[in-house]
Amino acid sequence: MDRLTSLPHAYKLARRDARPGGTVVELPNGASFGGEEVAICAGPCSVESGDQIHATAQAVAALGANVLRGGAFKPRTSPYAFQGLGAQALKMLREAADAHGMAVVTEVLDPRDVALVAEHADMLQIGARNMQNFSLLREAGESGKPVLLKRGMSATIDEWLMAAEYLLVAGNPNVVLCERGVRSFDNATRNLLDIAAVPVLHALTHLPVIVDPSHGTGVARLVGPMALAAMAAGADGLLVEVHPHPASAASDGQQSLTFEQFEALMEQAAIVARAVGRRMPAASLAT
Numbered sequence: 001m002d003r004l005t006s007l008p009h010a011y012k013l014a015r016r017d018a019r020p021g022g023t024v025v026e027l028p029n030g031a032s033f034g035g036e037e038v039a040i041c042a043g044p045c046s047v048e049s050g051d052q053i054h055a056t057a058q059a060v061a062a063l064g065a066n067v068l069r070g071g072a073f074k075p076r077t078s079p080y081a082f083q084g085l086g087a088q089a090l091k092m093l094r095e096a097a098d099a100h101g102m103a104v105v106t107e108v109l110d111p112r113d114v115a116l117v118a119e120h121a122d123m124l125q126i127g128a129r130n131m132q133n134f135s136l137l138r139e140a141g142e143s144g145k146p147v148l149l150k151r152g153m154s155a156t157i158d159e160w161l162m163a164a165e166y167l168l169v170a171g172n173p174n175v176v177l178c179e180r181g182v183r184s185f186d187n188a189t190r191n192l193l194d195i196a197a198v199p200v201l202h203a204l205t206h207l208p209v210i211v212d213p214s215h216g217t218g219v220a221r222l223v224g225p226m227a228l229a230a231m232a233a234g235a236d237g238l239l240v241e242v243h244p245h246p247a248s249a250a251s252d253g254q255q256s257l258t259f260e261q262f263e264a265l266m267e268q269a270a271i272v273a274r275a276v277g278r279r280m281p282a283a284s285l286a287t
């Protein structure tokens with residue numbers, strides 16, 4: 001830790017001692033990142049239809065998730081893969097979230113779409129593939145919306161914090177970091193989920209840190225155990241892919257949980273949260 005904390009303080013605004021009490025990022029529905037209560041972001045990889053996103057919002061909200069995720073603009077490795085429903089999906093997300101007392105987080109891929117996404121979402125996600133897209137960071141930083149900044153797939157902690165610094169220096173104090181695994185020599189899992197990043201970051205920065213065990217492992221069966229590990233390590237929240245029928249998902253079905261699997265995860269996460277002095281969000285009473 002000494003080596004890390006003695007790095008030159010190039011991230012002037014993100015560094016821990018710039019806000020020793022820590023940053024708490026709050027969304028309009030009361031979801032909060034960085035306080036005693038953790039934030040639970042859940043939903044499908046991609047928004048596929050109004051029915052799909054409504055059914056998912058209803059199920060995950062009833063189990064205590066307070067932020068609805070779902071891709072409208074998808075960053076796909078292949079240009080021939082499903083690219084997302086775009087603006088139409090933003091409306092579906094908003095309606096589904098509002099019906100169940102949830103906030104919306106969704107990815108923005110292009111600086112030209114920041115205003116459109118900000119119109120519908122409560123939080124802008126900057127994906128792993130765009131962590132160092134500096135024009136996107138500047139635009140998102142000026143959007144006035146909280147930003148969920150995912151770790152680039154080969155990004156060091158230092159590079160990640162510098163990317164966060166771009167958002168902060170643009171005048172946006174509401175930045176949450178999301179560990180989602182890094183490239184590794186081992187292909188037993190999709191990515192290598194760096195749980196140590198959570199306490200490392202908590203020492204280096206005042207920004208909240210959440211963990212995405214879905215992209216972090218790529219395997220539904222591994223999502224629960226790694227979510228619990230993340231909570232135990234002090235994560236300020238989770239981002240989990242959940243789908244009504246993972247086998248027929250348009251993207252990332254193999255790592256998506258069924259509603260039943262998500263229910264089991266939430267029960268266990270509540271036990272771990274209590275053990276480490278944290279609180280799960282209250283389940284939504286909206287129908």
Ligand code: PEP
Pocket residue numbers: 045071075126127128129150180215
């Ligand atoms: C996603 O959240 O669906 C996603 C594309 O994530 P990442 O940028 O971490 O790959």
Ligand code: MN
Pocket residue numbers: 045046215241251252
């Ligand atoms: Mn995905």
